[in-house]
Amino acid sequence: MERPIDYAAAGVDLARAQAGLALAKDLIRSTHNPNVLSDVGEFGGMYLASFPDIQAPVLVASIDGVGTKTMLAVTQQHFEGIGADIVNHCVNDILAQGARPLFFLDYFGASRVEPSAFHHVLKGVAEACKAVGCALLGGETAEMPDVYTNGAIELAGCIVGVVPRSGRLPRPDIRPGDALIALGSSGLHTNGYTLARRVVFDVLALPPDEPHPALSRTPREALLATHRCYLQSVAPLLEPGGPVKGIAHITGGGLVDNVPRMLPEGCSALVDRSTWSEPALFRVIREAGVADDEMRHVFNLGVGLVLAVEPSEALSISEHLQAHGEQAWQVGEVLSGDREVRFSG
Amino acid sequence: MERPIDYAAAGVDLARAQAGLALAKDLIRSTHNPNVLSDVGEFGGMYLASFPDIQAPVLVASIDGVGTKTMLAVTQQHFEGIGADIVNHCVNDILAQGARPLFFLDYFGASRVEPSAFHHVLKGVAEACKAVGCALLGGETAEMPDVYTNGAIELAGCIVGVVPRSGRLPRPDIRPGDALIALGSSGLHTNGYTLARRVVFDVLALPPDEPHPALSRTPREALLATHRCYLQSVAPLLEPGGPVKGIAHITGGGLVDNVPRMLPEGCSALVDRSTWSEPALFRVIREAGVADDEMRHVFNLGVGLVLAVEPSEALSISEHLQAHGEQAWQVGEVLSGDREVRFSG
Numbered sequence: 050m051e052r053p054i055d056y057a058a059a060g061v062d063l064a065r066a067q068a069g070l071a072l073a074k075d076l077i078r079s080t081h082n083p084n085v086l087s088d089v090g091e092f093g094g095m096y097l098a099s100f101p102d103i104q105a106p107v108l109v110a111s112i113d114g115v116g117t118k119t120m121l122a123v124t125q126q127h128f129e130g131i132g133a134d135i136v137n138h139c140v141n142d143i144l145a146q147g148a149r150p151l152f153f154l155d156y157f158g159a160s161r162v163e164p165s166a167f168h169h170v171l172k173g174v175a176e177a178c179k180a181v182g183c184a185l186l187g188g189e190t191a192e193m194p195d196v197y198t199n200g201a202i203e204l205a206g207c208i209v210g211v212v213p214r215s216g217r218l219p220r221p222d223i224r225p226g227d228a229l230i231a232l233g234s235s236g237l238h239t240n241g242y243t244l245a246r247r248v249v250f251d252v253l254a255l256p257p258d259e260p261h262p263a264l265s266r267t268p269r270e271a272l273l274a275t276h277r278c279y280l281q282s283v284a285p286l287l288e289p290g291g292p293v294k295g296i297a298h299i300t301g302g303g304l305v306d307n308v309p310r311m312l313p314e315g316c317s318a319l320v321d322r323s324t325w326s327e328p329a330l331f332r333v334i335r336e337a338g339v340a341d342d343e344m345r346h347v348f349n350l351g352v353g354l355v356l357a358v359e360p361s362e363a364l365s366i367s368e369h370l371q372a373h374g375e376q377a378w379q380v381g382e383v384l385s386g387d388r389e390v391r392f393s394g
Numbered sequence: 395m396e397r398p399i400d401y402a403a404a405g406v407d408l409a410r411a412q413a414g415l416a417l418a419k420d421l422i423r424s425t426h427n428p429n430v431l432s433d434v435g436e437f438g439g440m441y442l443a444s445f446p447d448i449q450a451p452v453l454v455a456s457i458d459g460v461g462t463k464t465m466l467a468v469t470q471q472h473f474e475g476i477g478a479d480i481v482n483h484c485v486n487d488i489l490a491q492g493a494r495p496l497f498f499l500d501y502f503g504a505s506r507v508e509p510s511a512f513h514h515v516l517k518g519v520a521e522a523c524k525a526v527g528c529a530l531l532g533g534e535t536a537e538m539p540d541v542y543t544n545g546a547i548e549l550a551g552c553i554v555g556v557v558p559r560s561g562r563l564p565r566p567d568i569r570p571g572d573a574l575i576a577l578g579s580s581g582l583h584t585n586g587y588t589l590a591r592r593v594v595f596d597v598l599a600l601p602p603d604e605p606h607p608a609l610s611r612t613p614r615e616a617l618l619a620t621h622r623c624y625l626q627s628v629a630p631l632l633e634p635g636g637p638v639k640g641i642a643h644i645t646g647g648g649l650v651d652n653v654p655r656m657l658p659e660g661c662s663a664l665v666d667r668s669t670w671s672e673p674a675l676f677r678v679i680r681e682a683g684v685a686d687d688e689m690r691h692v693f694n695l696g697v698g699l700v701l702a703v704e705p706s707e708a709l710s711i712s713e714h715l716q717a718h719g720e721q722a723w724q725v726g727e728v729l730s731g732d733r734e735v736r737f738s739g
Contacts (some may be wrong), residue, residue, distance in 0.1 A: 207552035
């Protein structure tokens with residue numbers, strides 16, 4: 050008798066995905082707050098749109114993925130980090146519009162959904178959500194052996210936050226003379242991994258798990274450093290009409306493409322590269338033979354966030370950020386120009 | 395001299411992705427309405443949370459993907475359909491909570507982002523959004539040759555809608571005796587494609603593009619039929635306190651897993667299979683040797699949505715739905731029981 054034709058034989062095991070979800074239910078519920086009106090497993094997550102402290106509330110939404118950082122997570126079997134990465138990436142994206150997070154939904158795809166890996170990703174997602182008061186409102190898991198390469202996983206997520214209409218960023222009054230404050234990144238964050246993996250593991254052929262003298266840790270640890278979340282240190286600075294006029298989250302495209310996203314017509318940015326030393330991981334990649342122009346377009350080079358601020362406030366803002374655990378320094382200024390970045394130093 | 399190490403050499407071409415997005419900007423803007431306060435390309439999309447007609451507004455959010463229906467779209471080079479699929483899937487998911495859509499964000503991943511394919515997917519997304527008054531508020535494109543199999547694409551999306559608190563579904567007053575109304579599906583919608591493709595193209599080895607006598611069209615056309623959107627026909631029935639008490643969207647898990655999602659404790663569902671004939675595509679798959687239990691768990695079997703309604707209103711609701719272009723019929727009723735589905739007929 051022939052083997053019956055079923056989903057498992059076609060490569061998809063619904064029971065395995067269900068087992069992963071069952072493990073995660075308590076984690077998901079631990080992020081819920083009184084605004085959440087739904088439980089795990091409904092067709093849509095429900096969130097009461099009641100913002101009594103916010104005048105003219107504006108919802109701010111962003112969707113993103115962690116890119117091929119998942120490939121490193123798979124080879125190291127370390128999954129909680131990428132869960133935090135996708136949440137923090139999304140939190141920073143809407144912080145750039147001045148918003149604080151309300152809720153998050155995750156999308157986990159894989160050639161094969163391993164309950165343990167899925168559970169650890171969800172744990173990282175849930176803990177990063179809890180840390181910023183964000184409800185994990187929904188999610189989707191897809192097992193697709195034809196779409197993903199063997200063993201590969203995909204992790205994306207969507208966040209919705211809220212900002213008072215008068216507190217939206219960037220503000221149109223960014224002008225030449227404003228100071229640019231950089232906040233240090235923790236590593237590559239979630240961009241440039243296809244190139245970085247190629248350079249580190251193929252071109253340089255560094256052993257992934259041997260401590261590297263310049264990196265002061267193993268290459269894999271350096272590459273898997275969690276995407277830093279800037280909400281807690283930056284949010285106190287975001288009073289409507291306050292000194293912060295714009296925020297750029299330095300993701301794919303680097304400083305070159307992301308700083309201009311906050312600039313109005315008639316403004317450019319001058320970035321003084323002598324104000325900071327590139328962290329060792331970027332130097333290692335650069336010295337393998339990646340051109341400077343490519344480095345600037347693909348990597349954050351040690352800068353995770355750039356604030357445009359009133360110049361008279363630049364020093365006190367840097368001090369506030371440093372007191373809250375950030376590396377923060379004045380990295381340049383706004384010039385007149387055509388929404389581009391010029392480098393000096 | 396060696397070839398420089400860059401992103402393109404590592405398999406990622408940022409320019410190609412940018413070209414696809416440039417083509418799509420006008421499509422995206424065409425979905426915007428006065429509540430949308432952001433333009434294409436900001437870190438987060440902004441949507442004014444002003445719902446003057448809705449008492450105690452509740453946001454309803456869902457994230458989902460179209461599964462391996464993308465594999466068929468790729469081989470047929472027909473991409474607009476999957477764009478509409480993901481939007482309609484999400485619209486139906488939040489309709490099951492009683493919500494109408496506000497905004498949508500898409501996630502497009504691929505081993506290689508072809509601008510033309512990406513453009514057509516976005517066209518399908520934008521047109522389906524426009525058809526239901528939903529703003530396309532953001533999106534993300536990821537080119538990841540290491541994660542996706544050669545030529546494969548991934549399409550996911552996240553929707554946010556709104557419902558008055560008193561209009562939330564399912565209502566807790568669903569009770570034994572309530573009628574279950576089925577609405578016909580247009581095909582597989584977005585579930586069961588890994589199994590269906592295996593059966594149709596491998597087990598039965600049907601020629602994808604030759605008209606099939608039982609299907610009255612080619613297998614590929616039958617498999618690519620667009621996920622039906624039920625918002626326009628069902629929304630007029632959703633007055634708070636009205637006759638519709640619950641909605642189940644029949645997605646992965648079929649009638650067996652999805653109908654119970656709207657049932658309160660103490661209720662089960664009786665589904666009378668003699669009330670409809672399975673559409674030809676499901677019969678073709680079944681007759682290839684897929685067991686009935688598997689068919690019921692993997693496919694919608696011709697039912698895209700099930701409403702739980704006051705029994706006295708069942709006939710007039712079916713007539714309303716038919717007048718709005720739906721196949722609609724009483725498919726069963728609510729019984730007392732333990733949140734499961736029993737089949738008869």
